[in-house]
Amino acid sequence: MKITYDPRYNIAYIYLQEKTMQVNTIQVSQEMNVDVGLDGKIYGIELLNANQQLGSLEQGKLVVVNEALGESAEIRLSL
Template sequence: MKITYDPRYNIAYFRLHKKVAEVETIKISDEINIDMAPDGTIYGIELLNANEQITKEDKGNLLVVNEATGEETEILLAGA
């Protein structure tokens, strides 16, 4: 997975797989788009107005949790 952030447009993108030519962007809300292939594979999640969404409750930190081990890693996001 790759997470990118573009401060010029305030957009964050969570890439789960590399895009293929057949990806369709589905608008979930005014702030979230999902890139999906015809077979239902989700390729990425786009957050518009990302700063506001990312910093609402967690003060700009990304918490990665390994559910199997309980191990947690907290990452301060740039630009947040």
């Protein structure tokens, strides 16, 4: 899994798996799109207005936690 963030446009994309085929984009809301392959698998999630979506507007960071290993990493989100 990979997460990208573009502060210029405040958009995040969560890559759940590599796109190996054509995907259809489903608009879930005005701020979220989901890419679904013809095989029914979700390949990625696009978050518009990402700071607000990720709850980081005040904190300015995204924290990724690996519960199994007890490890975490912080990614600074800035506009």
